[in-house]
Amino acid sequence: MSAPAKEGRVPRWLVRYASPVAVLAAWELSVRLGLVDPFLLPALSSVLLRAAEEIATGDVLFHAWLTIYRAMAGFLAATALGVTIGVLTARNRYCRWFFEPLVSVGFPMPKIAFMAIFILWFGIGDASKIVMVTLTCIFPIISATYLGCSQVDRYLVWSARNMGTSERRVLWKVVLPASLPQILNGLQIAFPSALIVTVVTEMISSGGGLGGYMILAARFALSEKVFVGVVVIAVVGYALLTVFGHVRRHILAWHAESQMAI
Amino acid sequence: MSKIEFAGVRKVFQGDTPNPVVAIDNIDLTVRQDEFVSIVGPSGCGKSTLLYLLGGFLDLSGGEIRVDGRAVTEPGPDRGIVFQHFALFPWKTVLGNVEYGLAEQGMGKAERREIAQGYIDMVKLGGFEDTFPNRLSGGMQQRVALARTLACDPDILLMDEPFGALDAQTRHILQEELLEIWSRRKKTVLFVTHDVREAVILAERCVVVTARPGRVKTEIDTSSGKADGAAIEKKAEEIWDVLREELVRT
Ligand SMILES: Nc1ncnc2c1ncn2[C@@H]1O[C@H](COP(=O)(O)OP(=O)(O)OP(=O)(O)O)[C@@H](O)[C@H]1O
Ligand SMILES: [Mg+2]
Numbered sequence A: 001m002s003a004p005a006k007e008g009r010v011p012r013w014l015v016r017y018a019s020p021v022a023v024l025a026a027w028e029l030s031v032r033l034g035l036v037d038p039f040l041l042p043a044l045s046s047v048l049l050r051a052a053e054e055i056a057t058g059d060v061l062f063h064a065w066l067t068i069y070r071a072m073a074g075f076l077a078a079t080a081l082g083v084t085i086g087v088l089t090a091r092n093r094y095c096r097w098f099f100e101p102l103v104s105v106g107f108p109m110p111k112i113a114f115m116a117i118f119i120l121w122f123g124i125g126d127a128s129k130i131v132m133v134t135l136t137c138i139f140p141i142i143s144a145t146y147l148g149c150s151q152v153d154r155y156l157v158w159s160a161r162n163m164g165t166s167e168r169r170v171l172w173k174v175v176l177p178a179s180l181p182q183i184l185n186g187l188q189i190a191f192p193s194a195l196i197v198t199v200v201t202e203m204i205s206s207g208g209g210l211g212g213y214m215i216l217a218a219r220f221a222l223s224e225k226v227f228v229g230v231v232v233i234a235v236v237g238y239a240l241l242t243v244f245g246h247v248r249r250h251i252l253a254w255h256a257e258s259q260m261a262i
Numbered sequence B: 001m002s003k004i005e006f007a008g009v010r011k012v013f014q015g016d017t018p019n020p021v022v023a024i025d026n027i028d029l030t031v032r033q034d035e036f037v038s039i040v041g042p043s044g045c046g047k048s049t050l051l052y053l054l055g056g057f058l059d060l061s062g063g064e065i066r067v068d069g070r071a072v073t074e075p076g077p078d079r080g081i082v083f084q085h086f087a088l089f090p091w092k093t094v095l096g097n098v099e100y101g102l103a104e105q106g107m108g109k110a111e112r113r114e115i116a117q118g119y120i121d122m123v124k125l126g127g128f129e130d131t132f133p134n135r136l137s138g139g140m141q142q143r144v145a146l147a148r149t150l151a152c153d154p155d156i157l158l159m160d161e162p163f164g165a166l167d168a169q170t171r172h173i174l175q176e177e178l179l180e181i182w183s184r185r186k187k188t189v190l191f192v193t194h195d196v197r198e199a200v201i202l203a204e205r206c207v208v209v210t211a212r213p214g215r216v217k218t219e220i221d222t223s224s225g226k227a228d229g230a231a232i233e234k235k236a237e238e239i240w241d242v243l244r245e246e247l248v249r250t
Helices: A012-032 A044-057 A059-091 A093-106 A111-122 A126-150 A154-162 A170-204 A209-219 A223-251 B047-055 B094-104 B109-122 B138-151 B168-185 B196-202 B229-249
Strands: B002-013 B021-032 B036-040 B062-067 B079-082 B156-160 B188-192 B205-209 B216-221
Touching: A012 A044, A044 A059, A044 A223, A059 A093, A059 A126, A059 A170, A059 A209, A059 A223, A093 A126, A111 A126, A111 A170, A126 A170, A154 A170, A154 B047, A154 B079, A170 A209, A170 A223, A209 A223, B002 B047, B002 B188, B021 B047, B021 B062, B021 B188, B021 B216, B036 B047, B036 B196, B047 B062, B047 B079, B047 B156, B047 B188, B079 B138, B094 B109, B094 B138, B109 B138, B138 B168, B168 B196, B196 B205, B196 B229, B205 B229, B216 B229
Parallel strands: B036 B188, B036 B205, B079 B156, B156 B188
Antiparallel strands: B002 B021, B002 B062, B205 B216
């Protein structure tokens, strides 16, 4: 949705893309002018050329796919588990007693500390990475779901009960739809960390993926390839977040706040 | 035969405050089958609370409420309520809101669509079927709430200032519609209002509630003289005189 630029005002696309374009231009120029060592910072143009080659051979795409797969698998598992636990915590006293202390301890903890344990338990393949992603993402999802479900307007629940919805069905008919905005907020907060953690775990333990791809390139001193990895991660992250934002806005068409730009 | 009986009904809110709030104290009231009763009283005297108790949403602190001789224990579609603040489902469209109760009762899609459309047209919201509540004005939302409750065709109608947010013309039209539905389908109606004239025009009996803690102060017969403007004004004046004593106390 781009409103026609009014006279005397800067067009939206310019505002939006000016700063990334400026940074990229500065990058290219500083290398061209010989201000930095092209080994430490290869020119943008040569990185893009290299990226084109890597894409043509399919090599980087394979690794990108591995990263996306692990991030999504871990994120979806965290969503399923996190929403369930969040709902239970909000609706059931015993679950609250059980999960609330765990969440308060676990939320601020640097979860990556568990990576060594997970490698021990699940090996160095996909499983340990996915579990790591799930563990990282689950906390914001639990707490957003809990918050959403425990703040549902009681009149909405009464309305449903009044029109014949049973006590148990209220969860599906009212509590979940009413807390959907908060739940989706939690998912949106958790989503970037899914990618971050995937890449970090790939750097720590072998098994390919963009993290592994970059670490390997660094070991062989292929600086352009390292930067190709960074560029691809940036593109993948931006694309996934954009898709996520669209899905969210579509689901929340009824919700006033979701009309705001995110 | 009595349809609804309040016997010594009492409601105390414990709340977070150190002092519990006695909202209603010792209300006795009997409503006949198919009777239209209005309830007036100062703000905060417990009118909404009374409806919520009968709706089965709140627990009693004392006394008993019986419907058809059976004690009220939980909410049910036999006692349809129009909430003071509408309580529409924001994630459902106007049509989705009005259809909700019918769908919950297992009615088929085509049939409930037709019934819902009838009530949407009745409240003059044709064309807004696919609009979400947050895009409607307060008065429009109130009309959706009205249509939603009427669509369920409950035996007992609990209405909490259902025309409060409407302009004078719409209010007048919907008052007539409500009377029409009431006389055609024979329902028992409990109607809370701030407007004593409205109480006289619609109801057969007007219950005046005291300032908090709410008790029944007086009951005034308003069943006669509906067509006569002067008689309506006189009755309204009579209710107003009783009500004024309570308003001064708050
Ligand atoms: N959940 C609650 N917790 C504590 N106090 C409450 C609660 N709900 C209502 N009350 C109190 O009970 C009293 C009656 O409230 P109620 O909403 O029934 O009044 P009302 O007659 O409907 O007023 P109005 O005409 O303004 O709608 C008020 O004094 C209010 O402060
Ligand atoms: Mg009220």
